[in-house]
Amino acid sequence: MDDRVVDQEQFALVTIQGICFRDQYYSCREALRERWYEKAMIRGWMITISKYNVHEDKLILRPNQNKPDIICSRIHDVEIxxxxxxxxxxxxxxxxxxxxxxxxxxxxxxx
CATH class of the missing domain: 1.20.890 (cAMP-dependent Protein Kinase, Chain A)
Structure with missing residues (x-):
């Protein structure tokens, strides 16, 4: 397993299509429940990445210091x-x- 810990502070961009990191899109329950994508229609924002896993298509976000990390899964490409x-x-x-x-x-x- 290639579980890469992010050494430098890196960010993902929350967009209407999903959470974008390195030209890949991710999603999670928190983003859906808290309507991140709807809010991103008005204006996207950056969110801190704590680590990512290349082989399992996982991205772990750190929304802020008061909340636990969020595990996101990659959205596989669908032609639409x-x-x-x-x-x-x-x-x-x-x-x-x-x-x-x-x-x-x-x-x-x-x-």
Whole structure:
């Protein structure tokens, strides 16, 4: 296993497509739960990397000193055009904002 510890402070960029580091994209539960990608639509930001694992496609982030490290997994490349991807993310964010009952009712109406 090639578990490389970052000697110098390195950063990843949070974007609408994911967490970008060395031309690869990563994601994690915290980013989805805290709507990082939605916030990145307005303005992306840098986040500190504590270490990364090349063979397992893992990236470990250090959001700040008061929070534990976050383990992210690499998002494997999928051919999808930008327009469809952006529409997908927008729809997902709209669904997340809806109350649960309203979402269920809307899904039943489609059937």
């Amino acid at each position: 055009n930008t327009k469809n991807r952006d529409a997908y993310f927008t729809q997902m964010q709209q669904l997340k904002r809806m109350p649960r009952r309203k979402r269920q009712r809307k899904d039943r109406n489609k059937l």
